[in-house]
Amino acid sequence: MFKLIKKEGNARRGEFHTVHGTVQTPAFQNVATCAAIKGGLSAYDLKEVDCQVQLCNTYHLHVRPGDKVIRELGGLHKFTGWDGPILTDSGGFQVFSLAGLRKIKEEGVTFNSHIDGKKIFMGPEESMQIQSNLGSTIAMAFDECVKNPAEYKYAKESIERTTRWLIRCKNEMERLNNLPDTLNKNQLLFGINQGATYDDLRVEHMKTIAELDLDGYAIGGLAVGEPKEDMYRIISAVEPFAPKDKIRYLMGVGTPGNIIEGVSRGVDLFDCVMPSRNARHGHLFTWNGIINLNNAKYQLDDTPIDTDCDCPTCQKFSRAYLHHLFKAKEILAMRLAVTHNLYFYNNLMKRIRDELDNGTFTEFKDKYVDLLDTRI
Amino acid sequence: MFKLIKKEGNARRGEFHTVHGTVQTPAFQNVATCAAIKGGLSAYDLKEVDCQVQLCNTYHLHVRPGDKVIRELGGLHKFTGWDGPILTDSGGFQVFSLAGLRKIKEEGVTFNSHIDGKKIFMGPEESMQIQSNLGSTIAMAFDECVKNPAEYKYAKESIERTTRWLIRCKNEMERLNNLPDTLNKNQLLFGINQGATYDDLRVEHMKTIAELDLDGYAIGGLAVGEPKEDMYRIISAVEPFAPKDKIRYLMGVGTPGNIIEGVSRGVDLFDCVMPSRNARHGHLFTWNGIINLNNAKYQLDDTPIDTDCDCPTCQKFSRAYLHHLFKAKEILAMRLAVTHNLYFYNNLMKRIRDELDNGTFTEFKDKYVDLLDTRI
Numbered sequence: 001m002f003k004l005i006k007k008e009g010n011a012r013r014g015e016f017h018t019v020h021g022t023v024q025t026p027a028f029q030n031v032a033t034c035a036a037i038k039g040g041l042s043a044y045d046l047k048e049v050d051c052q053v054q055l056c057n058t059y060h061l062h063v064r065p066g067d068k069v070i071r072e073l074g075g076l077h078k079f080t081g082w083d084g085p086i087l088t089d090s091g092g093f094q095v096f097s098l099a100g101l102r103k104i105k106e107e108g109v110t111f112n113s114h115i116d117g118k119k120i121f122m123g124p125e126e127s128m129q130i131q132s133n134l135g136s137t138i139a140m141a142f143d144e145c146v147k148n149p150a151e152y153k154y155a156k157e158s159i160e161r162t163t164r165w166l167i168r169c170k171n172e173m174e175r176l177n178n179l180p181d182t183l184n185k186n187q188l189l190f191g192i193n194q195g196a197t198y199d200d201l202r203v204e205h206m207k208t209i210a211e212l213d214l215d216g217y218a219i220g221g222l223a224v225g226e227p228k229e230d231m232y233r234i235i236s237a238v239e240p241f242a243p244k245d246k247i248r249y250l251m252g253v254g255t256p257g258n259i260i261e262g263v264s265r266g267v268d269l270f271d272c273v274m275p276s277r278n279a280r281h282g283h284l285f286t287w288n289g290i291i292n293l294n295n296a297k298y299q300l301d302d303t304p305i306d307t308d309c310d311c312p313t314c315q316k317f318s319r320a321y322l323h324h325l326f327k328a329k330e331i332l333a334m335r336l337a338v339t340h341n342l343y344f345y346n347n348l349m350k351r352i353r354d355e356l357d358n359g360t361f362t363e364f365k366d367k368y369v370d371l372l373d374t375r376i
Numbered sequence: 377m378f379k380l381i382k383k384e385g386n387a388r389r390g391e392f393h394t395v396h397g398t399v400q401t402p403a404f405q406n407v408a409t410c411a412a413i414k415g416g417l418s419a420y421d422l423k424e425v426d427c428q429v430q431l432c433n434t435y436h437l438h439v440r441p442g443d444k445v446i447r448e449l450g451g452l453h454k455f456t457g458w459d460g461p462i463l464t465d466s467g468g469f470q471v472f473s474l475a476g477l478r479k480i481k482e483e484g485v486t487f488n489s490h491i492d493g494k495k496i497f498m499g500p501e502e503s504m505q506i507q508s509n510l511g512s513t514i515a516m517a518f519d520e521c522v523k524n525p526a527e528y529k530y531a532k533e534s535i536e537r538t539t540r541w542l543i544r545c546k547n548e549m550e551r552l553n554n555l556p557d558t559l560n561k562n563q564l565l566f567g568i569n570q571g572a573t574y575d576d577l578r579v580e581h582m583k584t585i586a587e588l589d590l591d592g593y594a595i596g597g598l599a600v601g602e603p604k605e606d607m608y609r610i611i612s613a614v615e616p617f618a619p620k621d622k623i624r625y626l627m628g629v630g631t632p633g634n635i636i637e638g639v640s641r642g643v644d645l646f647d648c649v650m651p652s653r654n655a656r657h658g659h660l661f662t663w664n665g666i667i668n669l670n671n672a673k674y675q676l677d678d679t680p681i682d683t684d685c686d687c688p689t690c691q692k693f694s695r696a697y698l699h700h701l702f703k704a705k706e707i708l709a710m711r712l713a714v715t716h717n718l719y720f721y722n723n724l725m726k727r728i729r730d731e732l733d734n735g736t737f738t739e740f741k742d743k744y745v746d747l748l749d750t751r752i
Contacts, residue, residue, distance in 0.1 A: 035700065040416040040707035044692060065675060065700045073678055073696050081692050299441060302449055316420060316457050320449050324411065324441045331416035331707055 002247040010266040013356035020085045029055040029271035039338030043082035050346040059094035067133035075135025075183040088136035124168035132176040135183030141169040143192045148226040155196035159205045188215035199237040206241040218249040235265040256372035279337035285344040289374035298323040311343035378623040386642040389732035396461045405429040405647035415714030419458035425719040435470035443509035451511025451559040464512035500544035508552040511559030517545040519568045524602040531572040535581045564591035575613045582617040594625040611641040632748035655713035661720040665750035674699040687719035
């Protein structure tokens with residue numbers, strides 16, 4: 001599945017093979033929360049912004065339209081029109097951040113839907129069943145995502161439960177993949193490393209889940225309130241214990257600088273709502289830093305967002321036109337801006353892969369790691 | 377400019393030649409109020425929905441971003457990326473419907489911007505200057521659009537003033553087109569017939585403006601509150617007095633049925649926000665009538681909006697997916713729906729032209745005039 005092609009320091013250039021196509025890594029997953037990219041992009045537009053993996057949210061799709069509806073319609077690939085790899089998260093993160101009052105037991109979590117308040121139970125088996133109904137390429141294990149800072153004792157108990165849940169996820173996914181009417185008999189399962197900001201808990205947990213021979217390993221529960229130095233320290237601490245022959249995924253991260261730092265510490269896969277969310281507010285990434293298109297100085301600027309960018313937006317429209325569209329609150333503003341930012345992120349990853357291929361990633365990192373996060 | 381190819385009854389099949397390309401008529405103009413189609417379509421997408429003419433609103437663009445800004449950026453064609461014909465309205469309709477307190481004098485109208493309340497004066501000369509700055513293909517004369525029902529006496533005084541304004545528009549447009557730095561030295565000017573719902577005023581006004589040898593003739597002030605029978609009666613009343621060798625434009629109309637009726641009475645050009653506005657609310661046109669995608673019966677419907685439709689939306693997505701996107705309030709819902717409805721309207725016009733070419737328009741009208749407006 002994962003083939004390591006080359007290393008530069010701890011940074012890895014690889015390929016991840018799936019039944020829905022091969023992902024060149026390091027790669028960034030484009031987030032289509034409710035089976036659509038926010039800002040008006042379709043799965044067909046994702047091809048034009050060089051997306052490799054579409055990420056959809058299990059919790060959101062379970063509550064609306066319902067995973068059984070999507071299964072009856074042929075699964076997420078047919079529903080959205082995307083034929084490449086799709087990763088679904090486990091629903092765990094949303095259960096712990098979005099849903100109303102919740103109650104955690106050994107079996108799983110009872111919570112209220114954020115749409116209609118309806119009481120829902122989700123445990124490892126339910127999460128696997130939902131993701132099986134969605135028919136994604138990669139399912140994520142159902143875990144507890146603890147907010148930082150967390151009590152040491154609570155974090156320790158939580159990862160022990162998350163490990164027990166992971167074993168149940170693995171067993172259930174095996175059972176589901178062997179059902180005769182499953183949508184994807186090769187559905188993959190990634191485990192998730194937790195342990196708050198405690199290096200010893202993180203390492204102990206990674207060692208434990210590494211033994212389960214999963215299809216990939218994620219680091220979760222970061223970028224949820226802790227300083228970025230903590231995030232980088234934890235990645236470096238657990239990396240030696242993540243299986244070398246498996247893909248590694250840093251969940252929900254992050255800025256271009258965060259991604260470059262993550263790659264340099266051995267991470268292969270990322271996802272974040274930042275490019276699309278920032279775009280919808282007029283904040284655009286360029287190779288010289290971040291610009292705010294709402295700024296009056298762009299009213300008469302007939303250059304593209306980034307003169308070095310080949311995205312569909314930069315090929316056709318000026319900063320002045322986008323500035324006007326944002327001021328006039330036209331939906332087209334969001335669509336053109338999201339198109340640019342996703343293209344930027346996907347091509348940042350391509351650039352990183354090229355630098356790794358050329359053995360020049362370290363120089364690239366030194367030049368761009370701070371520059372790309374700068375507001376200009 | 378206008379070439380009449382064929383007639384069937386009063387219905388006309390023609391061609392309208394402009395410096396920005398030829399329009400096959402009857403034609404529907406696609407409304408990009410603030411220099412963008414509401415719902416997230418760009419000028420490039422208009423090509424994919426077979427649009428022939430983009431319509432932009434003078435009033436909206438004058439208040440934001442300002443016509444001088446657009447002129448400095450090279451005009452509407454460069455600003456939006458649309459290289460075909462663009463028609464700009466005069467601003468008159470918005471001054472009388474959108475703007476705050478207003479005061480009409482012989483010189484023009486003083487009103488308050490609906491954006492920031494700023495006091496603005498617009499008369500015939502100002503309207504021509506703004507449209508010249510926008511660099512549209514076709515400018516509309518500055519007129520008073522009287523709400524129906526209107527007092528006879530007021531309507532009579534109003535059309536007399538509108539005629540005096542039209543002469544000033546013509547003189548000012550000639551002056552502007554001859555300026556050395558004009559954006560479009562061939563900018564066309566259409567006059568607008570008014571007279572509320574009074575046939576004698578309408579006819580008298582059409583006779584008067586027909587003598588001014590303008591580039592086209594519009595019928596304005598309809599579909600503003602009167603029964604549709606009044607609209608049809610008035611079109612039939614004024615049609616004999618509109619120059620045969622000039623294009624005729626029925627402003628702000630309408631449903632597919634209204635358009636078919638308009639064509640049968642000798643109208644060549646239409647515009648309306650209905651297809652895009654209805655689409656944004658989930659109301660989609662099909663060749664069997666109008667469907668409401670919000671309806672629960674579409675949740676598991678994996679057929680396209682219209683099985684007979686070749687639009688980008690129907691080629692790629694199901695009613696079930698669009699139903700979900702509307703429920704989830706995803707912007708993509710609006711974009712895909714607007715794409716379909718504009719394609720439907722533009723191809724309704726193509727179908728009408730084909731029927732006229734084949735001499736079968738009357739049969740087509742009998743079959744579809746009511747059916748297309750039916751809610752199913």
